[in-house]
Amino acid sequence: MKADIEKSYLRNVSNGRCRDTARKYLRALKAKGRKKSTREHNAKVLRDLSNYIDKPFEEADKNDLENFFADLQLAESTKNVYKGVVKTFYKWLEGNDETYPLKVRWILVRRIGRNLQSTDLLEPVEVKAMINACLNARNRAIVATLYESGLRLGEFLCLKIEDVKFKGGWASIVLPKDATNLKTGRRVITIVDSVPYLQSWIEEHPFGEDPKSPLWIPIQGGAKKSKLEISAFGRLIKKIVADAGIRKDVTPHLFRHTSATEKARKGWNEALMRQYFGWSKRSTMPSVYVHLAKADTENKVLEDAGLKEKENAKERTLAPKQCPRCELQNEATGLFCSRCGSVLGIEEATEAEKLIRIIEDEESMNRLAEILAERVMQKVGDSS
Structure with a gap:
């Protein structure tokens, strides 16, 4: 744990006292049986907090923490995770792992799922x-x-x-x-x-x-x-x-x-x-x-009760498409059967005809090659 997590996160903590405190906390989490992924999340949050407040964790006050969360440029769901980590950390650091100190009692950690619309x-x-x-x-x-x-x-x-x-x-x-x-x-x-x-x-x-x-x-x-x-x-x-x-x-x-x-x-x-x-x-x-x-x-x-017009039932989003020729179940978003190459439906047949016309036109094919090359370059990270 020490080598991997500290090398990845804590080495970038500028304040020495914060780095030592974070190490002790991560060891306490490990002793409690917390997963490595949980400890990594905690290390990342403590690194970001330390570098923001630029002082030992004990010297940070409520105003420092409010500013930290206000300036976080993260999605609300991720910011919620940060709040939970910081609040629990200070309970360990200043509340004997039993009570939340005043500086973090104001932090409300949203219960994920319960506030979903x-x-x-x-x-x-x-x-x-x-x-x-x-x-x-x-x-x-x-x-x-x-x-x-x-x-x-x-x-x-x-x-x-x-x-x-x-x-x-x-x-x-x-x-x-x-x-x-x-x-x-x-x-x-x-x-x-x-x-x-x-x-x-x-x-x-x-x-x-x-x-x-x-x-x-x-x-x-x-x-x-x-x-x-x-x-x-x-x-x-x-x-x-x-x-x-x-x-x-x-x-x-x-x-x-x-x-x-x-x-x-x-x-x-x-x-x-x-x-x-x-x-x-x-x-x-x-x-x-x-x-x-x-x-x-x-x-x-x-x-x-006849008080509202009936809506069409939602489709099965990814219902497999059965090949009309070999009866293989194919991907819902597929155009052709992966086994025999047959077109999978009327809409797919129309798309296939369009593709054939493009292939037969040399100018269209050249332009298509350029577009595909550009798209591949833009999305090269998709395979990460």
């Missing part, structure tokens, strides 16, 4: 836009699988190839024993719509023949047989979101919020939700998503 969630069209913005099979599989499964990030990144069991038109994901955030024991979840994306990625996976290989690996600058790190994954999601033209504050956990809300809208009861998402019997999380889905229930009652 339905408009904050991802819409089907946004998920498809993200998939279409991806330039490789790995990233398309990441978006599709994270959206359907609703896995915690720690669970998602710990997956190995052997944890995915394909069973015809569906698959099961067996969460591994070493999943970082496996809070309620091992469990198995079922997926359907993301299966074609997962199959495409595993077929291209540089270590696809090794069932013990991490499912999600770095591929930029040569594939590595190690799992994607949380920080790299966060940057990847932000780039995909930006490339898709989405302006929402999209974090990896928002996929879980969206997945849970959609299942609540479909009528899943609390027992099913707890089993699928890994919540304990005491967790109040199912009620959060039932609340977000409440508006849908209200609309249904009004529609049945």
Whole structure:
């Protein structure tokens, strides 16, 4: 812990006393059994706080902390994480790890999920836009699988190839024993719509023949047989979101919020939700998503009573497309069958005809080559 975390974060702490205090705190967190990723987050926050206040942590007052948070140029969700770290740190530093000192009692840490509005969630069209913005099979599989499964990030990144069991038109994901955030024991979840994306990625996976290989690996600058790190994954999601033209504050956990809300809208009861998402019997999380889905229930009652015009049911965002020739289940965003090359539908056929006309025109092909070259240069970081 000391070598990795201190080398990455604490070496950039300019104040010596702050650096020593941060080291002691990180060791205390390790003694409590906190995950390495949690300790890394704490180290990063303490580094930023120290360099901002430019004085020992003990000498900072409420005004210093207010200015620190006011000047943070971060998304609200990330700023909320910073608040939680700082508040807990000062409880350890000045409150004997029991009470919050006055300088941080004013800090309100938002309970993620409980303040979400339905408009904050991802819409089907946004998920498809993200998939279409991806330039490789790995990233398309990441978006599709994270959206359907609703896995915690720690669970998602710990997956190995052997944890995915394909069973015809569906698959099961067996969460591994070493999943970082496996809070309620091992469990198995079922997926359907993301299966074609997962199959495409595993077929291209540089270590696809090794069932013990991490499912999600770095591929930029040569594939590595190690799992994607949380920080790299966060940057990847932000780039995909930006490339898709989405302006929402999209974090990896928002996929879980969206997945849970959609299942609540479909009528899943609390027992099913707890089993699928890994919540304990005491967790109040199912009620959060039932609340977000409440508006849908209200609309249904009004529609049945004739007091509101019925809306068209939302499409299955990533429902696989069946090839009319060989009957293979293909990716929802695909144009052609990955097995026989047939066009997958009427809209796809129209797109195919357009492509054929472009290919037959030399001037159009030259221009297309220029556009593609420019786009690849702009999005080279998409494969990070």
